Amino acid sequence: MSIEALTIEVNGHALMLSSERAAFDPLLKTLFIADAHFGKDAVFRARGIPVPAGTTGETLARLGALVAMHRPESVVFLGDLLHARESHADETLDALAAWRAQHRALRLVLVEGNHDRHAGALPAAFGVDVVKEPHRLGPWALCHHPQTAEGAYALAGHEHPVYRLATRRDSVRLPCFRFGPRAGVLPAFGAFTGGFEVNGNVRGESVYVIAGERVFPLSGRSSSTIAAS
Template sequence: MEALTIDLNGHALVLSAERAAFDPHLKTLLIADAHFGKDAVFRARGIPVPVGTTGESLARLDSLIAMHRPESVVFLGDLLHARESHADETLAALAAWRAKHRELALVLVEGNHDRHAGALPAAFGVDVVKEPHRRGPWALCHHPQTVDGAYALAGHEHPVYRLATRIDSVRLPCFRFAARAGVLPAFGAFTGGFEVNGDARGEALYVIAGERVFPLSDRSKSTIAAS
């Protein structure tokens, strides 16, 4: 998977095709809207969906950790999807992942789904904080917003961009950055998306297509520091 480093208000931020961002100065990996256990929620509510989306997401998280070697991971809300996410198979997968990464500090900026899902057991060692959570130049949030004296990074929206021809179209996850706040794509493998076409004028957009992140607009291109 490729990554693209941009300059965001004078600070480097690495955008990954794995739908995450990394601050190389703070050595912090940022993950929005993992929605772990969403497949278990659907099955518990009588909707037959395949098993394994949580495992797929955790494998991508492993790849990001191997690539960036972070000291901490901050989840920008909606770590779990709902109370049924506490199903045995989901908790077992999360526990096995945590056992491999005991050295990592984990922080959850509480989102709307987290309040309904309930906290993970204390043994997982996740520090739950309220938004905005200040870290370096960032105000880390779940809900998109502006914060005085910091650049806000959030999730919640699951932004996607629709690329279309006369006969076909595709919805691609994207990063969107305005003057004072930005939104990361949903990390989870089993999430929908909010189309930002026509709603992102004046913003820098970075679209994920396969294993690449590429700038969609001239403003995006002007913010690239290196690739």
């Protein structure tokens, strides 16, 4: 698995944006993941919708590749770690337990999101610390719902942002990072998640689009430096 990362500066702090839809703080040695929605495929099948299995394994493989690349000390999930109560199906929990057994040294933190409240917590054996938003860590206020926080730059999820690039004949919706003066939103990490098109909502923001193994700024809209106002 090939992963590329683009390092930008956000309010004076380095942040690496990954082509695998995650962000890494190299100073804090912390990986930020938004909206993993583990077990969403199991939820759909439990509710009678015949979707393929395997998306949890695919998402965990990508997470493992990011851990191998960045060697973080902590992973912070910016909400919606699980999709719903049916995510506690054996197939999902067994896959998560196997991944956790391989990464016991990692500290895992979950900033509780709306889906997490409905899904219920993972068993204590998984060793996930659950915190409320905004959770302060270094220069960041870590949230699930996009918002601003006094004295910190907010990083959030929830929105599942995508940006539509179009030609005269065709168009494509690509996951993206978006950064405003005081808050940024990460793309959804999960392999089985939809996207909210943000084209009409990014005036004055820096937008970074993910296309395959590349992360690149939208021409004329983005900068490698985002400064809080």
